[in-house]
Amino acid sequence: MTTAGATPAGTRLPEAITGDPALRRVLAALAPARALIVGGAVRNALLGEPVSDIDIATDARPELVMERAAAAGLKPVPTGIDHGTVTVVADGRGFEVTSFRRDVATDGRRAEVAFSDRLEDDASRRDFTINALYADAEGKVIDPVGGLPDLAARRLRFVGDPDQRIAEDYLRILRFFRFHAWYGRRGGADPAALAACARHAAGLSRISRERIGAEMRKLLSAPGPVEAVALMQTAGVLAQLLPGADAAGLTALEAVLDGAAGPGRCPRAAAAAFLPENSPQDCFPGARKPRDISGQKMDWQLRLAALGAEDAAGALRLSRAEARVQEELRSALPLDEAAYRLGEARAVQLALLRASRGEGLRADWREQIGFAAAQVLPISAADLAGRLSGPALGRGLKAAEAAWIGSGFRLPVAALVDVALQAGDGT
Numbered sequence: 001m002t003t004a005g006a007t008p009a010g011t012r013l014p015e016a017i018t019g020d021p022a023l024r025r026v027l028a029a030l031a032p033a034r035a036l037i038v039g040g041a042v043r044n045a046l047l048g049e050p051v052s053d054i055d056i057a058t059d060a061r062p063e064l065v066m067e068r069a070a071a072a073g074l075k076p077v078p079t080g081i082d083h084g085t086v087t088v089v090a091d092g093r094g095f096e097v098t099s100f101r102r103d104v105a106t107d108g109r110r111a112e113v114a115f116s117d118r119l120e121d122d123a124s125r126r127d128f129t130i131n132a133l134y135a136d137a138e139g140k141v142i143d144p145v146g147g148l149p150d151l152a153a154r155r156l157r158f159v160g161d162p163d164q165r166i167a168e169d170y171l172r173i174l175r176f177f178r179f180h181a182w183y184g185r186r187g188g189a190d191p192a193a194l195a196a197c198a199r200h201a202a203g204l205s206r207i208s209r210e211r212i213g214a215e216m217r218k219l220l221s222a223p224g225p226v227e228a229v230a231l232m233q234t235a236g237v238l239a240q241l242l243p244g245a246d247a248a249g250l251t252a253l254e255a256v257l258d259g260a261a262g263p264g265r266c267p268r269a270a271a272a273a274f275l276p277e278n279s280p281q282d283c284f285p286g287a288r289k290p291r292d293i294s295g296q297k298m299d300w301q302l303r304l305a306a307l308g309a310e311d312a313a314g315a316l317r318l319s320r321a322e323a324r325v326q327e328e329l330r331s332a333l334p335l336d337e338a339a340y341r342l343g344e345a346r347a348v349q350l351a352l353l354r355a356s357r358g359e360g361l362r363a364d365w366r367e368q369i370g371f372a373a374a375q376v377l378p379i380s381a382a383d384l385a386g387r388l389s390g391p392a393l394g395r396g397l398k399a400a401e402a403a404w405i406g407s408g409f410r411l412p413v414a415a416l417v418d419v420a421l422q423a424g425d426g427t
Helices: 021-030 040-047 062-071 119-124 147-152 162-168 171-183 191-199 201-206 209-220 226-234 237-241 247-259 300-307 320-329 335-342 344-356 365-373 390-406 413-425
Strands: 035-038 055-058 075-080 085-090 093-099 101-106 111-115
Touching: 021 035, 021 055, 021 062, 021 085, 021 093, 035 040, 040 147, 062 075, 062 085, 062 093, 075 093, 101 119, 162 171, 162 191, 171 191, 171 201, 171 209, 171 226, 171 237, 191 201, 191 226, 201 237, 209 226, 209 300, 226 237, 226 247, 247 300, 247 344, 300 320, 300 344, 320 344, 335 344, 335 365, 335 390, 344 365, 390 413
Parallel strands: 055 093
Antiparallel strands: 035 055, 075 085, 085 093, 101 111
8 A cells, every 4th residue: 555645746747648659649639629638547647656558538429539540540449439439559559548428327237328528427427536537638637526635645535426336336346445455545545435335345246256356456466455455354345255255364464575575674573483583684585675575576366365265266266377376375285395396486475374374484494495496306207117117107206206305305316216116016
């Protein structure tokens, strides 16, 4: 979560945004129609956060957007033309251009829209005030719903009536917590928004698990999602989405990760379970910076595992590869065996999870993992050729590998061959 006290850079976008040649080509192509930068690009630019995609809202209808973009030598793509969206490609980059809209009917999952000539209609159907900020080609910010004061306060507030906004699309409940994790001020969650999320939590059952999974990935990728997830639990949302999950698990993990940040950042109470006596303040040798353990950025998968949900893969409709990661993060293998079988990065994650649950680790756990991950079984089928074959060969190699791991990867080749032969012969 972003620290409190940060304020927007002002009411005009920086030149780095408005001077973008590709953006200016798109805006010029749409003239004399009204065309405004909208949403996340405006929000992030004012906060000094990175801006990736730039969306544009216009009073021009989609067909006119297509016509004018093509006439200007740009490439219009009707990516969502029925809902008013045309992607205009300029200098190899896509800009989503969407006509002003107003909602005609909603069912909690999707909206039937009608086009509008009024900016106010377009702003009133958006989810949060900080996402309903617009800017013209010169960077002047237009704030129809009071988003600038909310942005300055790092306050996430629904546009208009929270109950109505949520009833239009129940996924907005999860978006509230996701945006709070990324942009909200610690301790500054809007009480009215929280209460509305709690009242409508059951409505999330109408949203596809794929959409919920996509939101959870983004939420758990935030710099500091602990408070947002704790608020989800208080509102009954976490249990609705991930039965068996407990926000306390994520809190404990983040405390351990903060201890990995380096000098002066090692919380002894949280990390004492695995820190050796008189250990240096740099609790995790090899950790380069906060949330960068063993050279790999800590990701949403580790945080999801820390929540301890009963079936996170099913609840969020994870891909097979993602589900396999969750299964590995639930492994009960000893750390050295986990490092050998699953790799160094996964074993480090397992160590962090176990530390967050109060399990003691060896003082040299990091070196233990690194050593084990580098090992390769020193015998192969060739060493047993002529003496074992078929199922007996497989049985022998498996037994030799188990003995090798159990010895701390130190049994010599001759001893491993003897183990393999005995297992293969069934003796």
